Amino acid sequence: GAVVSQHPSWVICKSGTSVKIECRSLDFQATTMFWYRQFPKQSLMLMATSNEGSKATYEQGVEKDKFLINHASLTLSTLTVTSAHPEDSSFYICSARGAGGNGYHGYTFGSGTRLTVV
Amino acid sequence: QKEVEQDPGPLSVPEGAIVSLNCTYSNSAFQYFMWYRQYSRKGPELLMYTYSSGNKEDGRFTAQVDKSSKYISLFIRDSQPSDSATYLCAMRSNSGNTPLVFGKGTRLSVIA
Numbered sequence: 001g002a003v004v005s006q007h008p009s010w011v012i013c014k015s016g017t018s019v020k021i022e023c024r025s026l027d028f029q030a031t032t033m034f035w036y037r038q039f040p041k042q043s044l045m046l047m048a049t050s051n052e053g054s055k056a057t058y059e060q061g062v063e064k065d066k067f068l069i070n071h072a073s074l075t076l077s078t079l080t081v082t083s084a085h086p087e088d089s090s091f092y093i094c095s096a097r098g099a100g101g102n103g104y105h106g107y108t109f110g111s112g113t114r115l116t117v118v
Numbered sequence: 119q120k121e122v123e124q125d126p127g128p129l130s131v132p133e134g135a136i137v138s139l140n141c142t143y144s145n146s147a148f149q150y151f152m153w154y155r156q157y158s159r160k161g162p163e164l165l166m167y168t169y170s171s172g173n174k175e176d177g178r179f180t181a182q183v184d185k186s187s188k189y190i191s192l193f194i195r196d197s198q199p200s201d202s203a204t205y206l207c208a209m210r211s212n213s214g215n216t217p218l219v220f221g222k223g224t225r226l227s228v229i230a
Contacts, residue, residue: 006161032215041126043206043222044162049215093161097215107218109154109161 002028004096006110013084013117021079021113023094029074030096034107035067038091050077084117091115121145124207124221133230137194141207141221144188148209148219151183153192156204156223165205166192197228 003026013019023033032051036044048069050056056069066088068080077096081088094110124141131137139153150169154162166181168174168190174181180193190209194201204225208218 034217041225043124043220046217049217051215091159095218107152107164109163111161112159114159 002096002098002108004030004094004108004110006094006113008113009111010114011116013115015085015117016083018080018082019084019115021081021092021094021115023077023079023096023110025075025096025098025108028096028098028108030077030098031074032097033069033071033077034095034097035069035077035079036093036095038093038112044093047079081115084115086117089115089117121219122207122209122221125224126222128225128227130227130229131197133197133199133228135197135228137197137201137226137228138191139194139205139207139224139226140189140191141209142187142189143209143219145209145211145219146185146188147211147213149212150210151181151190152208152218153179153181154206154208154220156206158204162206197226199228199230202227 005024035047038044047062048056048058050069050071058064071077093112122143152167153165155165156162168181168183171183171185178195182191204223206223207221210216
């Protein structure tokens with residue numbers, strides 16, 4: 001089945017530094033990537049949607065200059081948290097959808113990245 | 119009113135019990151309905167999906183969708199301690215690459 005590899009699985013960084021999270025689709029071409037964040041005991045909140053080769057579309061309230069999304073190829077999308085602060089500490093999850101015909105089950109999730117900013 | 123409502127629990131049941139989880143929604147455009155299981159600090163994994171109204175069974179799991187009531191359910195029979203996780207309902211419309219809309223998730227504990 002479709003697999004999305006997300007790295008790193010956890011990261012601790014100092015306040016003010018930047019962190020890059022990668023999601024790779026291993027056996028399909030991810031034309032669309034969704035990025036979510038999840039706070040403890042909360043649901044997944046959509047941050048942005050990116051289509052390969054296009055600029056990402058951010059949800060209301062998500063700073064595009066802080067959360068940089070790059071989707072330059074059909075198998076790789078990255079989320080960079082710039083100038084991270086403690087309030088950015090969260091669980092970040094990507095979800096990839098392949099080219100047409102996948103229907104509902106094209107939404108394959110990565111394993112998540114736990115970011116802690118100290 | 120949120121688009122998708124789900125009781126966060128926690129829900130604690132003895133091993134072997136039948137578990138009923140459910141969600142309500144307000145957007146009549148939703149056509150695809152999914153249930154995901156999420157273990158702590160892991161990404162969600164798809165358990166069941168249903169298109170439009172109806173029932174679907176897979177082993178110990180049964181998903182039901184009642185579009186007239188905007189109500190979906192997941193039943194787990196003969197629950198096992200390994201079923202202890204957070205269960206998220208998710209749904210989407212039929213148009214393009216729309217993202218999934220998730221419920222809050224219900225934390226389930228199955229006690230041996």
